[in-house]
Amino acid sequence: QVQLVESGGGSVQAGGSLRLSCAASTTTWNTYTTGWFRQAPGKEREGVATLYRDTGSPYYADSVKGRFTISQDKAKNIIYLQMNNLKPEDTGTYYCAAASTWIELVRKQNVVWGQGTQVTVSS
Numbered sequence: 001q002v003q004l005v006e007s008g009g010g011s012v013q014a015g016g017s018l019r020l021s022c023a024a025s026t027t028t029w030n031t032y033t034t035g036w037f038r039q040a041p042g043k044e045r046e047g048v049a050t051l052y053r054d055t056g057s058p059y060y061a062d063s064v065k066g067r068f069t070i071s072q073d074k075a076k077n078i079i080y081l082q083m084n085n086l087k088p089e090d091t092g093t094y095y096c097a098a099a100s101t102w103i104e105l106v107r108k109q110n111v112v113w114g115q116g117t118q119v120t121v122s123s
Contacts, residue, residue, distance in 0.1 A: 002026040002112050004096045009117030012086055016121070020081040022096030022114055029077040032098040032112075033105045036070060036081045038119070040092040045108065048094070049081060052102055063089075086121045094119050 003025040012018055020036065035050030049070035050059045058070045069082040079096065096114035099105035 002029070002032065002098055004098060004112060004114035006094065006096045006114040006117040009094060009119045011120040011122065014087055014121055014123050016086050017082070017084045018086065018119060019083070020094055020096075020117060020119075022079045022081075024077040024079075024098065026077065030074060032100065033102045034072070034079050034096070034098045035105055036079075037095045037097055037108075038090075038092040039095070039116075040089075043092075045095065047106055050102065050105055051079065083119070086119075088121045088123045091119060091121050093117065 005023045006020060008018060008020040010018055033053040036048045037045050038048050039045040048061050048064055049068055051070055051072060060068060067085045070079065072079040093116040095116045097105060098112045099110055104110050
């Protein structure tokens with residue numbers, strides 16, 4: 001089973017930027033649909049951005065459209081989340097995720113999760 005390791009979290013002021021990275025342990029990375037989720041204290045884990053496996057098309061939550069960009073380096077088995085113009089409401093633990101299908105990923109079914117990386121945005 002694939003293993004995912006995130007990095008790149010930290011603390012920034014509102015308006016700042018961070019880039020998260022997720023390294024996968026498998027060479028069959030391209031068979032997975034991948035994405036980023038986040039969870040704020042006391043709230044459910046929510047999808048932030050996903051990459052549709054077959055086309056590589058990105059999908060974004062409305063709250064991050066125009067500010068976040070998901071991308072991948074297939075040669076290195078890494079996906080990224082570039083976060084610009086960060087807001088305090090973006091604060092939370094960010095998780096890299098992978099599933100066999102897009103439906104499973106967005107429904108959080110049979111998902112492989114990374115360990116999470118903390119993002120804190122101060123006003």
